[in-house]
Amino acid sequence: MERLNIVSGAALQMQLELLWFKEIEKIMPPSIKEKENNEHETARAIFSKTHKDLLKEGESWMKKTAESCTIVATLIATVVFATAFSVPGGNDSDTGIPIHLKYNLYSVFSLSNGVAMFSSSTSILMFLSILTSRYAEHDFLRSLPLRLIVGLTALFISMATMTVAFCMAFFIAYRRGSMWIPVLIATLQLVPVTLFLYLFYPLLIDIFFSTFYSHSLFNPSKRMLQWAGDT
Numbered sequence: 082m083e084r085l086n087i088v089s090g091a092a093l094q095m096q097l098e099l100l101w102f103k104e105i106e107k108i109m110p111p112s113i114k115e116k117e118n119n120e121h122e123t124a125r126a127i128f129s130k131t132h133k134d135l136l137k138e139g140e141s142w143m144k145k146t147a148e149s150c151t152i153v154a155t156l157i158a159t160v161v162f163a164t165a166f167s168v169p170g171g172n173d174s175d176t177g178i179p180i181h182l183k184y185n186l187y188s189v190f191s192l193s194n195g196v197a198m199f200s201s202s203t204s205i206l207m208f209l210s211i212l213t214s215r216y217a218e219h220d221f222l223r224s225l226p227l228r229l230i231v232g233l234t235a236l237f238i239s240m241a242t243m244t245v246a247f248c249m250a251f252f253i254a255y256r257r258g259s260m261w262i263p264v265l266i267a268t269l270q271l272v273p274v275t276l277f278l279y280l281f282y283p284l285l286i287d288i289f290f291s292t293f294y295s296h297s298l299f300n301p302s303k304r305m306l307q308w309a310g311d312t
Contacts, residue, residue: 090146090284091138092229093291095221098135102128103222129218140216143225147211150236154204157239161197164246186256190249193242201239207232226292233285240277244270 106114106124117123122130129136207228214220214228248270251263 090287091135091142092140092221092225093287095132095135095139095218096226096291098128098132099218099222132218136216136218136221139221143211143214143216143229146229147208147232150232151205151208151212154201154208154232154236154239157236157243158198158201158205161194161201161239161243161246164194164250165198184253184256186249186253190246190253193246193249197239197242197246200235200242204232204235204239207235223292226288230285230288230292233281233288237277237281241274244274 102124109124113124115123118127211225211228211232214225216225248263248267251266252260255263
C-alpha cells in the first residue's frame, strides 16, 4: 500500500488502485480473470472486498470537499448576482442607463461580473453532481475526478473575476479622486486570491496528474509487469 502515498486524498488513492487493477487485468489471460478462489470469489470480487473501506473513505472525502466548495461558490454567485443590480455610480434617473457606461473600466467591471456569475454557477453544478453521484468504483476512475477538476477550476476563476469586478468598482468610484485608495484595495485583494491558489493548487495538480498522467505509468513501452507465460 506504499504506492498510495504518492497521491493525496482517499478518492485519488482509490483511483490509483483501480488503475493498477485494470492494468493487471490487461496482462492476464481471459481464463484467469474469471477464475474463482476457494471461497468462490473472482479477482474483481476480491478487489471490491479489500477496497471497501477505501471506497467509503473516498466517498466521504469527495462529499466533504464538494460540500465546502459548494458553499463558497454559492456565496460568490449571490454576491455577483446582487452586484449586477447595484452598478458603480448608479443609473441615470431619466434613461436608467448606468452613468459610467462609456468608460472602459465599467466594461471590465461588467465582463468580470458576468464571468464570475458563469463560472460560479458552473462550479455549483459540478459540485452538486459530485454530491448526487452513485459513488460506484468506476466513478472514481474518471467521472468524479473530472468533475472535481472542472469545479475547482471554475471556483478559482469565479473568485478571481469577482475580485477584479470588486476592484474595478473602486477604480470607477475614485477615478477623479485619490487613486491610491483603489490601488491599495486592489493590492489587498491579491491576498485571498493568492491564498486560495496556494491552498487548492496542490490538490488540483494532484487530481489533474492522477487523472491524465497516471496512465503513462502503464505505457506498453515502459510496462514492468509481464505475464509469466510470456517469458
